[in-house]
Amino acid sequence: MTVCLSSRHTVSASRATVFTPRPLVAAIALLCAGTVNAEPLQMQTLQVEEDRLEATAVVDSEELALHQARDLKDIFRDTPSVTVGGTTASSEKLYVRGLEDTNLNISIDGASQNGYLFHHSSNFNIEPELLKRAEVQAGPGAADNGPNALGGSIKFVTKDAQDLLKPGQSVGGMVKGSTESAADAVKGTLSVYGEVAPNAGLLFTTSARNSDDYRTGGGDEEEGTGGHQRSYFGKFSLLDQGAHSLRLSAEHNEDTGIYCVRPNMECQPFNNAKVDTELSRDTYTANYDFEPGSRLVDVHANVFHSSTEVDRTSLATGASSNAKVESVGGDLNNTFRFGPEAMNNRLTLGSDYVEDESSTAGFDETARNIALYAQHRMTLGAVDLSFGARVDDYRTEYANGETLDDTDVSPNASLNWRVGGGVELFTGYATAVRGNKGREALLIDGGVGPGETLVVEPGLEAETSRSTEVGARWKGEGILTQRDRAGLEVTYFDTHFDNYITEGSAGDVTTITNMEGIVTSKGVEARATYGLGGWDMTLGYLTMDLEDNQGETVVDDMGLGNQTGDRWSLDNRYTFADPQLTLGWTVTAYERLTDLPDGQSERAGYATHDLYASWVPGDMPDLTLTAGIYNLFDKEYSDQNTFYLETNSPRGITPGAITSPGRDVRLSAAYRF
Numbered sequence: 265m266t267v268c269l270s271s272r273h274t275v276s277a278s279r280a281t282v283f284t285p286r287p288l289v290a291a292i293a294l295l296c297a298g299t300v301n302a303e304p305l306q307m308q309t310l311q312v313e314e315d316r317l318e319a320t321a322v323v324d325s326e327e328l329a330l331h332q333a334r335d336l337k338d339i340f341r342d343t344p345s346v347t348v349g350g351t352t353a354s355s356e357k358l359y360v361r362g363l364e365d366t367n368l369n370i371s372i373d374g375a376s377q378n379g380y381l382f383h384h385s386s387n388f389n390i391e392p393e394l395l396k397r398a399e400v401q402a403g404p405g406a407a408d409n410g411p412n413a414l415g416g417s418i419k420f421v422t423k424d425a426q427d428l429l430k431p432g433q434s435v436g437g438m439v440k441g442s443t444e445s446a447a448d449a450v451k452g453t454l455s456v457y458g459e460v461a462p463n464a465g466l467l468f469t470t471s472a473r474n475s476d477d478y479r480t481g482g483g484d485e486e487e488g489t490g491g492h493q494r495s496y497f498g499k500f501s502l503l504d505q506g507a508h509s510l511r512l513s514a515e516h517n518e519d520t521g522i523y524c525v526r527p528n529m530e531c532q533p534f535n536n537a538k539v540d541t542e543l544s545r546d547t548y549t550a551n552y553d554f555e556p557g558s559r560l561v562d563v564h565a566n567v568f569h570s571s572t573e574v575d576r577t578s579l580a581t582g583a584s585s586n587a588k589v590e591s592v593g594g595d596l597n598n599t600f601r602f603g604p605e606a607m608n609n610r611l612t613l614g615s616d617y618v619e620d621e622s623s624t625a626g627f628d629e630t631a632r633n634i635a636l637y638a639q640h641r642m643t644l645g646a647v648d649l650s651f652g653a654r655v656d657d658y659r660t661e662y663a664n665g666e667t668l669d670d671t672d673v674s675p676n677a678s679l680n681w682r683v684g685g686g687v688e689l690f691t692g693y694a695t696a697v698r699g700n701k702g703r704e705a706l707l708i709d710g711g712v713g714p715g716e717t718l719v720v721e722p723g724l725e726a727e728t729s730r731s732t733e734v735g736a737r738w739k740g741e742g743i744l745t746q747r748d749r750a751g752l753e754v755t756y757f758d759t760h761f762d763n764y765i766t767e768g769s770a771g772d773v774t775t776i777t778n779m780e781g782i783v784t785s786k787g788v789e790a791r792a793t794y795g796l797g798g799w800d801m802t803l804g805y806l807t808m809d810l811e812d813n814q815g816e817t818v819v820d821d822m823g824l825g826n827q828t829g830d831r832w833s834l835d836n837r838y839t840f841a842d843p844q845l846t847l848g849w850t851v852t853a854y855e856r857l858t859d860l861p862d863g864q865s866e867r868a869g870y871a872t873h874d875l876y877a878s879w880v881p882g883d884m885p886d887l888t889l890t891a892g893i894y895n896l897f898d899k900e901y902s903d904q905n906t907f908y909l910e911t912n913s914p915r916g917i918t919p920g921a922i923t924s925p926g927r928d929v930r931l932s933a934a935y936r937f
Contacts, residue, residue, distance in 0.1 A: 333392035344804035345402040349905035355527035362810035363415030375568035379589030383822035384526035391495035404694030407637035407652035424501040425457035425465025442932035449475035481900030481926035491521025507556040559601040567594035587705035593618035622705040631700035658699030686740040699726030711774030781813020829855035844880035870901040
């Protein structure tokens with residue numbers, strides 16, 4: 265199987281473009297309005313880490329439970345900078361500000377999840393029930409954020425037994441059942457946890473979900489979308505044992521079903537037939553922390569092993585294929601605290617390592633990266649500063665034995681200024697490099713089979729990115745009444761992505777080459793919040809221009825990124841203290857995408873409405889009942905984040921995009937004991 269290089273990737277000249285933000289004048293005016301007393305703002309749908317230099321969006325476990333999250337799309341439904349393509353777990357792809365997950369540093373408890381299996385299918389899945397939080401670093405990244413963060417990083421952190429035990433409880437558990445109407449799905453989860461010794465906890469969680477082909481808006485069924493998901497997870501957590509903490513975890517995640525060869529497209533007998541598919545992931549992690557109370561010693565160590573594998577068997581011919589990516593690595597660092605307490609000097613010195621091996625059909629490729637890094641964070645009065653650098657030494661050995669290897673330095677710096685009156689201004693700049701990039705595992709036999717030739721372009725260089733962002737945030741209380749609260753954050757971002765490594769085929773020759781020119785992702789991300797008593801409202805907005813080396817909009821460029829129309833999200837919820845009841849309504853809308861290259865069809869805009877509720881009965885505090893109606897008005901639409909097949913596609917494939925699920929009624933009950 266070969267992949268053809270698009271002709272637009274061969275043009276050397278890059279054209280400068282001007283980005284014009286959509287109207288945000290009113291929002292900026294509000295941001296710069298009169299000062300008020302600044303107090304911490306409670307933002308239920310999206311939290312932000314206390315260290316403003318990191319500006320990390322955090323989705324927590326309470327939010328995931330409220331929306332009955334079942335996959336990546338549900339996890340990030342309220343995070344403006346993150347979008348998710350695909351309509352099932354087998355086809356989902358993450359995008360941060362338009363750049364695909366292959367260009368991000370994704371990890372679970374520090375374990376790298378950067379394997380690239382197949383450009384039409386998902387590279388990564390996780391059971392939302394396991395998560396304590398998901399952290400998104402969309403802006404300029406620090407040196408200790410890990411390797412390969414060309415477009416940012418996403419860190420998933422799993423729960424400990426201690427997070428689930430009630431005060432005074434030594435052993436506990438949770439059983440949960442749920443249903444989903446759009447796919448006639450049922451799901452069950454069982455967790456057992458306990459304290460086996462002082463400060464030592466054990467947690468075991470298993471979940472299973474079975475679904476049929478889902479129903480689209482309007483009533484049709486989308487073939488090849490029903491499947492079975494299974495998750496098994498165990499974790500040992502020794503916390504605050506003197507100066508020591510240790511966490512050991514093991515996870516097996518699998519997704520099986522009769523899916524299409526290309527699950528992000530509609531099934532078609534001629535070129536997208538059904539195959540019996542199993543997508544699995546096994547991840548093992550160990551995390552150790554040593555904090556003896558000395559300002560000069562704060563050690564963190566991590567080691568991991570992770571493997572992702574896909575097995576497919578054709579229903580028509582019985583032919584099978586297999587691809588696998590195995591990753592091993594670790595991280596070791598120490599944070600030194602010194603100088604006056606008011607300056608809060610924190611210098612982190614460390615080293616991280618990752619090695620990936622991709623294999624299929626008897627061929628394999630390896631890619632490794634070892635780095636030294638330093639990151640210094642400090643406070644000077646009202647100004648927080650962070651600056652540092654990584655030195656990455658990388659090597660990729662392709663299937664024909666040729667290599668890409670070199671060493672690069674990636675500096676970064678960021679600043680946050682607390683102006684006063686609840687107003688903060690921030691800016692940052694960061695660079696990143698990736699030279700340990702293997703090809704997608706299912707296709708690495710391309711160019712190395714009998715009669716085929718694989719060519720690595722002389723002078724092949726590592727991929728690099730340069731990210732800049734600047735913005736302002738404000739939060740306060742007593743705006744319109746004495747009891748209300750509000751906040752606003754506006755960020756302009758600009759990422760330049762250079763030397764993108766791609767491959768093209770001509771006859772029996774496959775060539776690995778750098779795409780000439782620069783890919784740019786620039787735009788504005790904004791979030792406004794308002795609350796009064798038990799009512800909270802959050803408005804999110806993302807507008808971006810993702811352009812290739814010719815200044816053309818990048819759409820459906822799998823492995824690189826995808827442009828969408830402007831995204832709006834509005835969440836309203838009211839929480840009653842007695843009884844413990846939360847009612848909510850969310851609207852997610854994408855504007856029509858019209859600025860496209862010649863030959864590309866416009867993408868229709870759409871809006872979906874979701875209602876949700878969670879209730880803890882007053883006389884049964886261990887029982888939580890949750891209900892939701894997603895896509896309330898049964899809208900028939902195709903998600904702009906999902907691959908769209910154009911009319912000039914080869915091999916007689918019918919053009920179009922897979923249709924998203926229609927109205928979905930979700931019900932769940934969870935009982936803790």
